[in-house]
Amino acid sequence: MTGAELIAGLAAGSLPPAHFNHAAHVQVAWELLRQLPPAQAEARFCELILAYVRALGAEPKFHRTLSLALLRLIAARMRPDEDWPRFQQRCPELFGDARNLLARHYSPQALAAGRDQDLPPDLLPLS
Secondary structure (H helix, E strand, O other): OHHHHHHHHHHOOOOOOHHHOHHHHHHHHHHHHHHHHHHHHHHHHHHHHHHHHOOOOHHHHOOOOHHHHHHHHHHHOOOOOHHHHHHHHHHHHOOOHHHHHOOOOHHHHHHHHOOOOOOOOOOOOOO
């Protein structure tokens, strides 16, 4: 599925939950970062995911700090004019366990406190 198709499915609330796995999260963030300035991409990313999980009745699954930190890690690794397959190949660490990846940057206490707010990393910078 393309990034545009994932974004459209999220926006419409029609994307089957099985299609919105971690790799799809990364792809949506990457696509939004290609289309929008960083602050707008962050806002749109959270808006799309939050609306989607609300439509599914799964709002407690949304975690603002995790979502934004993942998007920021993606932004830090993006290269101009790089396509999606090349990005996937070059950045395999982004497609594993997001919580383990972000544990380098956030303590468990910071992640626990960041469900509903955007907290900066308290261990290592994201870039």
